[in-house]
Amino acid sequence: xxxxxxxxxxxxxxxxxxxxxxxxxxxxxxxxxxxxxxxxxxxxxxxxxxxxxxxxxxxxxxxxxxxxxxxxxxxxxxxxxxxxxxxxxxxxxxxxxxxxxxxxxxxxxxxxxxxxxxxxxxxxxxxxxxxxxxxxxxxxxxxxxxxxxxxxxxxxxxxxxxxxxxxxxxxxxxxxxxxxxxxxxxxxxxxxxxxxxxxxxxxxxxxxxxxxxxxxxxxxxxxxxxxxxxxxxxxxxxxxxxxxxxxxxxxxxxxxxxxxxxxxxxxxxxxxxxxxx
Amino acid sequence: xxxxxxxxxxxxxxxxxxxxxxxxxxxxxxxxxxxxxxxxxxxxxxxxxxxxxxxxxxxxxxxxxxxxxxxxxxxxxxxxxxxxxxxxxxxxxxxxxxxxxxxxxxxxxxxxxxxxxxxxxxxxxxxxxxxxxxxxxxxxxxxxxxxxxxxxxxxxxxxxxxxxxxxxxxxxxxxxxxxxxxxxxxxxxxxxxxxxxxxxxxxxxxxxxxxxxxxxxxxxxxxxxxxxxxxxxxxxxxxxxxxxxxxxxxxxxxxxxxxxxxxxxxxxxxxxxxxxxxxxxxxxxxxxxxxxxxxxxxxxxxxxxxxxxxxxxxxxxxxxxxxxxxxxxxxxxxxxxxxxxxxxxxxxxxxxxxxxxxxxx
Numbered sequence: 001x002x003x004x005x006x007x008x009x010x011x012x013x014x015x016x017x018x019x020x021x022x023x024x025x026x027x028x029x030x031x032x033x034x035x036x037x038x039x040x041x042x043x044x045x046x047x048x049x050x051x052x053x054x055x056x057x058x059x060x061x062x063x064x065x066x067x068x069x070x071x072x073x074x075x076x077x078x079x080x081x082x083x084x085x086x087x088x089x090x091x092x093x094x095x096x097x098x099x100x101x102x103x104x105x106x107x108x109x110x111x112x113x114x115x116x117x118x119x120x121x122x123x124x125x126x127x128x129x130x131x132x133x134x135x136x137x138x139x140x141x142x143x144x145x146x147x148x149x150x151x152x153x154x155x156x157x158x159x160x161x162x163x164x165x166x167x168x169x170x171x172x173x174x175x176x177x178x179x180x181x182x183x184x185x186x187x188x189x190x191x192x193x194x195x196x197x198x199x200x201x202x203x204x205x206x207x208x209x210x211x212x213x214x215x216x217x218x219x220x221x222x223x224x225x226x227x228x229x230x231x232x233x234x235x236x237x238x239x240x241x242x243x244x245x246x247x248x249x250x251x252x253x254x255x256x257x258x259x260x261x262x263x264x265x266x267x268x269x270x271x272x273x274x275x276x277x
Numbered sequence: 278x279x280x281x282x283x284x285x286x287x288x289x290x291x292x293x294x295x296x297x298x299x300x301x302x303x304x305x306x307x308x309x310x311x312x313x314x315x316x317x318x319x320x321x322x323x324x325x326x327x328x329x330x331x332x333x334x335x336x337x338x339x340x341x342x343x344x345x346x347x348x349x350x351x352x353x354x355x356x357x358x359x360x361x362x363x364x365x366x367x368x369x370x371x372x373x374x375x376x377x378x379x380x381x382x383x384x385x386x387x388x389x390x391x392x393x394x395x396x397x398x399x400x401x402x403x404x405x406x407x408x409x410x411x412x413x414x415x416x417x418x419x420x421x422x423x424x425x426x427x428x429x430x431x432x433x434x435x436x437x438x439x440x441x442x443x444x445x446x447x448x449x450x451x452x453x454x455x456x457x458x459x460x461x462x463x464x465x466x467x468x469x470x471x472x473x474x475x476x477x478x479x480x481x482x483x484x485x486x487x488x489x490x491x492x493x494x495x496x497x498x499x500x501x502x503x504x505x506x507x508x509x510x511x512x513x514x515x516x517x518x519x520x521x522x523x524x525x526x527x528x529x530x531x532x533x534x535x536x537x538x539x540x541x542x543x544x545x546x547x548x549x550x551x552x553x554x555x556x557x558x559x560x561x562x563x564x565x566x567x568x569x570x571x572x573x574x575x576x577x578x579x580x581x582x583x584x585x586x587x588x589x590x591x592x593x594x595x596x597x598x599x600x601x602x603x604x605x606x607x608x609x610x611x612x613x614x615x616x617x618x619x620x621x622x623x624x625x626x627x628x629x630x631x632x633x634x635x636x637x638x
Contacts, residue, residue, distance in 0.1 A: 171330055172363035176377035176428070177351040186376075190367045 029246035081207030093158025356425030564606035575619035
């Protein structure tokens, strides 16, 4: 290898290490015995997984909500978002792809534009809307808000997916006697499975990691998600439990990593927009 | 088991794309009707209107005197076969054929019975568990056919179903199809651009051009009595000869300033038809009705431009002048050695057309 190649490879490795270092730090911290530095090795920090209590000390353990309950909340949020976005997108995408709805182009353009709006702008509006409906401080309210924000992307993805499916199979199905809904259910949906699966995973990850909506729209800590617990740990009570924080973060991270690695090939397919096979 | 009547059927796409124009056609019960024509002539659009996939812009469609314009495809009881089969890729062959039956909510035993019966009839019963992607083109075609037949429809609609197959398989399946249709006795409408296919399959052929019906007749009649120049030149594996002549006030015919002899009967027919004289007319004569002689023996003399060998027979391309090449179809024994030949027309079989393409005699 030439000197140039060696230098570039070296540079690449340095950059990778730099990028990975925060994760390495967290990993080391999670197993550390001391709260503020990396020393020793212990799995005590992960005790909350078994006991459900973030702080094992009985004097403080009631300050934070039960981790098991919080985990259930986070799962509820992630699955709820995933399910609703997938369901609605798969139907809307189909309608926009196949039906000559008047103003279809306008609807599509609007959908695309909505996708670009940053969440922060809508927070105050969402606060008032949820209060008005009476869903403030509920996970369902957060789910609905998140679904609404993620729908534009979902619809766009599904519509493009459907656009690439051949239409003569649909015609065959209609001639065979199936109505539009049966055709969609029995023929188009199975063919769109890869796209739907990818969307479901994407939305699960999106819901799992949601912070700002929960932070704004949920006040009582029985409705907290894991992201809120992490935030709650930072700078509270004057003491800094970095190792506990790190352990919690790793715990939060694992499901996402697993999901992502398991479904990587589906997500890549979506990214390149094609539907083959 | 249905008679289909199309009445002034018209389809306009957008503002001004007239795909089908005032089509009047009757398809008799149990008939094998072929819609023939070049790409873009409106035959597939017509088929889709009969299926209910397109709504007619104007005109009416009747199934046995029942007005069908607003009836959904699923309620028309039709079986359709597409050019690229349109099989459901995620279902097995069995499920593909059973799909319309499941939609109709037939009892399970009946479904199994019908699917097996049809699969056996089309010789695909050993493939019932496979997926479409595991089948050859010919096999996929049969599955598509089976799916249409299993429904026991009133009408078969076929959109160029054989055009994706190898030539050899095509000929085989053609024969099977014809036989099958006769056996089942189901009214069939078949779309194709291949005139040989149309001639071999049809009870009657409806030739279309640019959205309009040119002629509807049996293959026999279409061949021997084409109603227009378009039909004459479209039908026939070896294209017909179309000779342009000018006829002056004395009813003398000139081919590019050289007079040629035209039999009295034809001249009489032109007089009777009231066509404008002097005027331009076209003589249509099929290659097999043209015979070759030595140059001295006939009016029309030309040079042998090329010779096509068709196995037992030959087609001579004879250049009379730069705008006119006459094709002569003859058997191999008549191989000529010289390059200059005389051409004689069998006037009994020839037809004359007016300048606008319509038949006079």
